[in-house]
Amino acid sequence: MSAKLQRTSDHPLSPVPLADFKVGVDNVIFSVDTQQNRLLVLVVMRPDTPFAGYWSLPGTLVRQGESLEDAAYRVLAEKIRVNTLYLEQLYTFGGPDRDPRESPTAFDVRYLSVSHFALVRFEDAELIADGVSGIAWYPLAQVPQLAFDHNEILAYGYRRLRNKLEYSPIAFDVLPEVFTLGDLYQLYVTVLGEGFSDYSNFRARLLKLGFLQDTGCKTSRGAGRPASLYRFDADAFEPCKDKPMVFI
Amino acid sequence: MSAKLQRTSDHPLSPVPLADFKVGVDNVIFSVDTQQNRLLVLVVMRPDTPFAGYWSLPGTLVRQGESLEDAAYRVLAEKIRVNTLYLEQLYTFGGPDRDPRESPTAFDVRYLSVSHFALVRFEDAELIADGVSGIAWYPLAQVPQLAFDHNEILAYGYRRLRNKLEYSPIAFDVLPEVFTLGDLYQLYVTVLGEGFSDYSNFRARLLKLGFLQDTGCKTSRGAGRPASLYRFDADAFEPCKDKPMVFI
């Protein structure tokens, strides 16, 4: 199909060829394995050309009548069965030449990727491997070269993850309903590294912010002293929404 | 043109109708009139249907071979002549039904808006009014109902502006090469309101951060005591890039 000459509304008399787009959604899906202290990202093997045999971020093309967010949720649901997650839009990558399916001369189609960022609970994220040639959690540091510009998208997603963890309560979307301050601290350490407060000061700050309610219950069968179990109180978080939770 | 049934790479055997997109770029262009202490946003009158006669954010459809950012710069350059500005991508609005040109039954075309956020220097922003039915700087609080979902996009842009001003040196992109601390403070007050440090503490903090270099020169012909003229030192800003400039 050759490109049709079309008009812009800005220059109604000069025909300017507009681009026709297919819009894709690519997800940067993170997960934290608190057992092994690893930050993981989900990648899938591409079965088809282009980039057949390469690992890539899970993605799909947007269907008729489907919103961008719906598409993001759909591709996520196709890869993993999970009921607790956080998802938001990340950035839109849309330069020409980012997809080899675009023919450089004819300009007949452009591929645009509206990337999304997701964080899922590792423990109940069950990978779905039906028909795909590969699907895997990769530790962030060991992610290989990905298809398209997906390494760039991933880097962007990781920056967003760090930033979100600093200012937003997304950690509680992937922690169990009740958790210890040790669990919470370990999650932060796994994602952010060691470059912030020690456990003692982390505790003091979080408790002072006042959105963690003590359930009264304690852990049992732990290695050391039993820890108090806390619950996240979304209402009590409101006044804290602009305060950082940790200082990187 | 009726929609063609196409295949997704995920389900190679079940034909799924993909959406065909036109991709637009809409710009939230802010400017600060420090003379009158007003935060302004640029709107243009739509000459054509849909929403003919409505004010809207300046936008355009992306052309063949043109990147999203290029399109954003192009539409900006079509509306105002300016050489100092800051521009970045904002958010992508792409739900079905956001544009009445989409026919709800045939699904033959979707309109997607990759919104961008820009801040330009008011003093040398010269509006270009050739052929358009209207173009104007509107004080943010007085912006009327806009076409499409542009009020929502504007709200998103304003949140980004506040956030950027808090953490990024975008103010220096629109201030003159040399400026006084009073100029800088007034810019912040105009955008953020009065809800942060007073002038004295603002001064102390900015100077302590160390990326403002004193030029040695002073203002003349001012009402009161001559002020020192400062210059922004981008290199010296590096270590400060995660520290807030003001506390809202």
Add this chain to the structure above:
DNA sequence: GGTATTTTAGTTGTTTATACCATAACTATT
């Protein structure tokens, strides 16, 4: 000269971050 205006340079009290430590409560080992 006096006054208004604006910039500049503080001071002080309070809060906050950071580093570090002591103890409590449990488990595992000898």
Add this chain to the structure above:
DNA sequence: AATAGTTATGGTATAAACAACTAAAATACC
């Protein structure tokens, strides 16, 4: 039973930072 190891918890001291306020300096205008 005693001891060591582990994790949780509750501190303290110090330095830094924020907020509110005061005062002085340098100009313009009357």
